[in-house]
Amino acid sequence: MAKNFLTYEQQLHILEYDKQLAIPNHEYATKKLEELSYYSLIGGYKSLFKHAPSNKYIHGVTFDELVSFYYFDEELRTLFLKYILHVERHIKSMFSYHFCEKYGEQQSMYLNINNYNHTRKNHRExxxxxxxxxxxxxxxxxxxxxxxxxxxxxxxxLWVATNALTFGQISKMYQYATTDIRTKISKNFQNVSEKQLHQFINIIANAVMYVLMESVYFHSE
Structure with a gap:
């Protein structure tokens, strides 16, 4: 069912009287709706502060608290991405170096499945x-x-291509790389075994995908 257009005043009225969200300052709330949009702010965090059976906000929850939570979440995601990007650059640099050290600089080398740990089981991947x-x-x-x-x-x-590759693609290349290449890369990370680095890369790749998807969702409106 299509949603009807609502003015900022109508949006606040529904939040305050239908959803029972406390709004101490309507002028401030209007400015935040203008800046962030209703669906980025309210749609993104409503489930955290609502009483599920009644679909109304928990008693005492304020509009200002939703705004504070939004900015906290935004800063946390920004900080998280900042340090993940450092790791991503390091992994990309190390992978392209050691792969090209073994196979050379021709693109046909990293496009050849036989230059990875190729088995019948992972052939399609x-x-x-x-x-x-x-x-x-x-x-x-x-x-x-x-x-x-x-x-x-x-x-x-590869050292050129890596700039355009996602961390998910690099993580897959690492996953299927031959053991000697993975071992050389892991030695660049102090007190981290090859197995541990493999796990870290998978976790980081999934985290990057999640954070980026969250960013798109919360800022798409």
Whole structure:
């Protein structure tokens, strides 16, 4: 069922009288709805503060508390991403270095499933991975450096391609890389075994995907 357009005043009226959300300052609340939007602020956090059976806010919850929670969540996600990106750059750099050290700089090397730990069980996964890598370096590309490398050298070395790869793709490349490459990479991280690094990379890749999806959801309206 389509939602009807509501003015800010109507939105606040519903929150205050129908949903029983305390709104101490209507002028402040209106400004926050203008800045953040109803669905980013109210839609994103309503389940945390509502009494499920009645679908009304828990007694005493205020509009200001929702705003504070929104900004806290936003800062936490920003901080989380900041440090994850440091790890991501390090992993990308180490992987491209050690992979190219073993197989060379030709793109055909990282697009070849036989240069990974290829088994009958992971054959389809590796085909999907290399297909996704091929799409990243295909032209036309939104990345000028990919276009330049293809047009000038007819080749996109891994150290160039990694800038356009997602951390999820790099984590899959690491997952299926041969043991000697994974071991060399893990030695760059003090007091971390190859097995532990493998687990960390999977966790970080999933965390990046979750945080980015949350960011898109909360800021899409």
């Amino acid at each position: 590796l085909l999907r991975l290399t297909h996704s890598l091929q799409k990243v370096i295909a032209t036309p590309s939104k990345y000028a450096y990919i276009e330049h490398s293809v047009n000038t050298y007819h080749n996109v070395p």
